[in-house]
Amino acid sequence: xxxxxxxxxxxxxGSERATERAERVRDRLWDLPGRxxxxxxxxxxxxxxxxxxxxxxxxxxxxxxxPVLTCPGNHDSRAPYRKALLGLPAADGPVxxxxxxxxxxxxxxxxxxxxxxxGALEEETYDWIEATLDGLGQERRALLAFHHPPxxxxxxxPDSYPLRxxxxxxxLLERRPEIAGIITGHAHTPAATVFAGRPLVVGPGVTWTxxxxxxxxxxxxxDAPVGxxxxxxxxxxxxxxxxxxxx
Numbered sequence: 238x239x240x241x242x243x244x245x246x247x248x249x250x251g252s253e254r255a256t257e258r259a260e261r262v263r264d265r266l267w268d269l270p271g272r273x274x275x276x277x278x279x280x281x282x283x284x285x286x287x288x289x290x291x292x293x294x295x296x297x298x299x300x301x302x303x304p305v306l307t308c309p310g311n312h313d314s315r316a317p318y319r320k321a322l323l324g325l326p327a328a329d330g331p332v333x334x335x336x337x338x339x340x341x342x343x344x345x346x347x348x349x350x351x352x353x354x355x356g357a358l359e360e361e362t363y364d365w366i367e368a369t370l371d372g373l374g375q376e377r378r379a380l381l382a383f384h385h386p387p388x389x390x391x392x393x394x395p396d397s398y399p400l401r402x403x404x405x406x407x408x409l410l411e412r413r414p415e416i417a418g419i420i421t422g423h424a425h426t427p428a429a430t431v432f433a434g435r436p437l438v439v440g441p442g443v444t445w446t447x448x449x450x451x452x453x454x455x456x457x458x459x460d461a462p463v464g465x466x467x468x469x470x471x472x473x474x475x476x477x478x479x480x481x482x483x484x
Contacts, residue, residue: 238472239469240272241470242266244262244277246423248283248284262443262463267302274338276298279310279382283313283314283317286317291320291321309348310385319332341377341379341380346358346381348400355399356399376415378470378474379416379417383400385398385423386439387400387432394424411433419438424439424447426439426442427480429478436476438466443464446461465480
């Protein structure tokens with residue numbers, strides 16, 4: 238069984254507010270008394286993609302008691318992300334990585350398009366997913382994690398900047414039964430649905446929460462509690478999610 242904690246959309250920008258909200262959820266997660274295998278962070282980690290913002294992320298999350306798994310969002314910038322957060326040489330190609338656990342794996346995929354708000358999985362990323370899954374073998378369940386949801390969430394803001402070519406991703410899922418589900422961010426609202434027959438879970442945003450159209454005209458609820466999620470991938474391959482807030 239794999240247990241993931243999940244946060245998204247920290248939008249760290251050097252402001253006291255953004256830092257305080259990130260540290261608040263960090264403190265809650267670091268103090269958990271029970272088992273968590275990793276923390277997953279699904280993009281928009283920085284607000285402007287500046288190197289100093291990633292240095293702040295590294296400071297806030299650097300002493301985690303479990304692995305921290307990250308993937309970029311549309312506010313992130315690949316070269317500073319690699320250099321200041323991952324400690325890798327700066328480069329502009331997709332930032333893809335995998336973490337293998339005893340009986341499962343999490344593939345963190347880069348759905349960002351430099352300079353744009355919508356998302357896409359590049360040809361290089363699709364090739365990487367296929368090769369990584371081939372190397373893992375079909376007996377190991379896998380989760381795909383990236384920033385942009387491939388489905389409509391019924392709000393005009395996130396639905397204006399979706400993942401491009403969702404049919405191509407659906408075709409990948411059809412070929413790959415070992416993919417147990419998809420975990421994303423971007424929308425600043427906790428949501429659960431189905432995509433191509435697999436569970437799709439959207440994590441809440443740390444920086445603010447999206448108000449749905451029937452909740453009022455103001456889009457961003459900046460006073461909402463900080464949200465996070467727990468995802469459990471059990472031995473049958475079933476994905477279960479629980480959502481929490483930090484007051």
